[in-house]
Amino acid sequence: MYNPNSINALFTLDKCFHNALKNGHVFRTAELEAVVKVLSCKTHKLGAKAYSCTNPRCSHEKRVCNTCKSKLCTSCGQKATERWIAVINSILPDCKYRHITFTMPKAFWLIFQYNRVLLNHLFSLAANTLIKLAKKRGVTVGIFSALHTYGRQINFNCHIHLSIAEFGLNRQGKLKSFSFKFDLLMSQWRYEVINLLRTHYPVLILPPELEVEGNSPQSWTAFLDRNYNRHWNVNIAKNTTHKTHTAKYLGSYVKKPPIAAARLADYTGGDVTFTYLDHRSKSYKDLTLSQTEMMLRILSHVPEKHFKMIRYFGFLSNRLRGRLLPLIYKQLGQEVVTAKTFGFAAMMKAFLKVDPFKCILCGARMVFTGFIAGLKVGQLVSAIENITLQRPI
Template identity: 25%
Template sequence: MAELASLQAVIRACLDGVAATQTLSPRQWQVCHHILDCRTAALGGFALSCDQCEAEALCYHACRDRHCPRCQHRASLDWCERQRAALLPVTYHHVVFTLPSTLNGWIEVHPKELYHLLFETVWATLSAFGSDPKRLDGQLGMTAVLHTWGQTLTRHVHLHCLVPGGAVSASGEWHPAKSTYLFPVRALSRHVRGGFVSRLRQAVEAGRLPRLSDSREIERVLNTLMGLEWVVYSKPCLVHTETVVDYLGRYSHRTALSDSRLVSFDGQAVELSYKDYRDGDRRKVMTLSGTELLRRFLLHVLPKGFMRVRHFGFLANRCRARRLPEIRTAIAAPTATVSPAQEGSEELTRTFDGYPCPTCRTGRLRVRAALAPKRRDGG
């Protein structure tokens, strides 16, 4: 009988096979075991009973790991609500910076350092363009979300940036960008390439990338990077900026893979749904072995504690509450208020009164007893 198509089922069936062919980091082992335990007796939970028909059910705790496809849905929705509340009535620009695949080997051994350099370099680039007196002559704002995957789960490191179309000057004036234009992508590409390679070289010389020891190979890679065209994408959000916020929000607290993309799993082979951007965004299905799917998924396990969503400029957490009202005043925009959806979710949390009973459909499932965690089989 075929296994239920889920990442949890793939890990259960294929983790030993992957571990036999490659060395997994402690962090990768931890993520796999979190997903295996998610919503099972291993984490404990509650025994529920209906107050009308006395039907019983079990509700197990979630692992809340940001790599788990079954968790963090509410956190993502709340994040989107907060970002919508901070939107300014200006044209936003969706800008994407992609690292060349030449760096994939270095990312394998030093992911935290290279991801951090990507954030640092992208902000330095956009900030320099924004502060240029010949351009916007002020401070930009930016929200950036790190993605490390492509549709087929191969390593494809890129940074999605949502940038308000304008900058605030030192005197508090708002300098708007052209409605369909922020900065030239070719100039952005050149600047981010030079800045990133320079920072890489400094990191190597400072000993922050100790697993890179072959000086000739390091020099070859750095020279290769300088000879490549770095991909930068920029598009104005003339309408419905909220859709970009929602797109970023889907992966603000989760990563790489959702169970809905797994079409089937027979215990060995997995059918993976993906969008082929080179073929008119057509939806296709590819077949992978379970071990190969899991190997690709583990490429995107982030270092523990790494912040993959960051805010910069006047959107930085330390000054956002102060700067946004000032900017709204400068552009004569109304003050943002908490959305009805957010207020409703907070009210729902305060008045939660059990789950609807799926048996009688009239009663409520209420907690009857707490269930202690049980040791996972084989653990």
């Protein structure tokens, strides 16, 4: 039994990733880059920053290796989450927000996994269910949404988490409360997703599990009609009392790995056991997968390069934010808040009570003296077999 202290062990232990490559598994470029980055995090491979002591009688020097900023990295994910929460809190008006989760039938999950370009459409399809309704009432609402691609068993389960402010701006620039009916959202979301899959049928890459359903336009239409007539869950939660709660809720999904290392109970005989909360029984259960299956599940949630996991609409969109948010702040009696982001030194002082820029020999200040270049991502990917053979730290 091996109890790892990071997700890195999934790729390196028992040559798991190396063997998958040798056995012919084809990884996406984004997956390859994510793996080499997280395995190279805080090592010389990514380069470093050099610091020297300001005391002329002290010769102390130190190197601080660069971090990877990978979606798979627990450490980098935590820092990215804290920074995103700070930034979004500086943008959002402080009011109540309604959180909505837009899901789809299980039969569609693999379609979106094989056709990741379609994931771009889900944000606007979900947001438009509310924007169209608000437009009829002459109101501009504020929405931000996040894509969530994994379920509690780390399987591919794509759905949209969306938060909408309790009010909008009418044509006169005045605040107006905004409400909506649950059934209207569900029917509109269901229609939009079905229409998306219907219109893109000629160019879809279909998984083997849907070979029969995708055999002809007629069988594809019948498959979509069957799922259209099913119940689609659009979960509308209670209003959050303030923006910070909403930001923390969404931030926990989009910047961190799909599973915390603490949930990986053990590695035994090539299998990985982890705990998850069963939403039906409301109790925690254990699930055991092969190490390869667990690794592939986690990698399936790595987004494509430059893919935006969070999108903004209405008065929160980049196009309207600068003009409309000042009007909202003024009517709410609030002031624009400057985002307080924390750097490396501030985090070290806050969490470890250590000043990284204090010389450990003489107590003088350490100052930046230059960069030490690391390898480029392409070079790391070309050496991925050697990198994944390194021992887990």
